[in-house]
Amino acid sequence: MTSDLSTSTRRQVLKTAVAVLCCSGMTGGAANARASQTVDQITDPHATAATNMFRFEPDFVTLSPGDELTFLNSRSDHTVHSVPELWPDGVPLVKIAHKKEASVTFDREGFYGFRCRRHGRYGMVMLVVVGRPGGADELREAIETMRAKPRERTGFTGLLDRYQSA
Ligand SMILES: [Cu+2]
Numbered sequence: 001m002t003s004d005l006s007t008s009t010r011r012q013v014l015k016t017a018v019a020v021l022c023c024s025g026m027t028g029g030a031a032n033a034r035a036s037q038t039v040d041q042i043t044d045p046h047a048t049a050a051t052n053m054f055r056f057e058p059d060f061v062t063l064s065p066g067d068e069l070t071f072l073n074s075r076s077d078h079t080v081h082s083v084p085e086l087w088p089d090g091v092p093l094v095k096i097a098h099k100k101e102a103s104v105t106f107d108r109e110g111f112y113g114f115r116c117r118r119h120g121r122y123g124m125v126m127l128v129v130v131g132r133p134g135g136a137d138e139l140r141e142a143i144e145t146m147r148a149k150p151r152e153r154t155g156f157t158g159l160l161d162r163y164q165s166a
Contacts, residue, residue: 034105036068037061039126041078041116054078054119056126060159063106063130070103071096079117083125085146086113086139086156106130111139113156123151127159136164 040057047053054077061069071080074096082093088110096102097117106112109131116124143156 034066034068035064036070036103037063038070038072041071041073041080041124043077054116054122054124056114056116056124059126059155060162061126061128062163063128065107065109065131066105067130068103068105069128070101071099072101074099074102077116077118078124081115081117081120083113083115083146083156085142086111086127088112109133111135113143115152120152121149123155125152125155125159127156127163129163136160 039061042055042057044053044055063069074080075098080094080096080102082095084093087093088108091108091110091112094104094114096104106128110129110133112128112130114126114128118124140157140160143153143160146153148156
């Protein structure tokens with residue numbers, strides 16, 4: 001009895017996983033369609049570390065030029081703001097606040113740093129990498145020299161480490 005139940009549960013899980021794979025594969029594979037990803041902004045009162053209590057999820061995203069990113073929950077507490085020091089020259093800065101949902105299209109290759117205006121100091125930052133840009137060393141230097149709280153700096157350094165070790 002018990003084993004039947006667990007088998008059927010396992011089958012159900014497997015089915016769900018296949019469905020997810022199928023759909024994300026379709027999105028990534030369509031050559032001319034603009035791909036879209038979603039980033040949520042989380043307040044987690046159960047987080048054990050302050051750096052995890054407020055966060056972008058995911059906080060590291062890679063895109064192809066022309067792709068779109070949709071930010072959820074830029075409301076009350078959370079915002080999505082460009083970090084000007086970590087942003088390609090000539091690309092307009094992003095400022096999203098008081099929006100349930102807002103989308104940004106990334107046409108230019110490059111590194112794009114974001115912070116939540118309120119929680120950036122607690123490490124609520126994220127990195128978007130569009131295409132395969134050069135200049136990771138310059139980005140690291142910009143992170144080390146820009147005006148920022150320690151946790152914000154550590155957050156960006158960690159994200160760049162993840163990009164370079166990927
Ligand atoms: Cu926030």
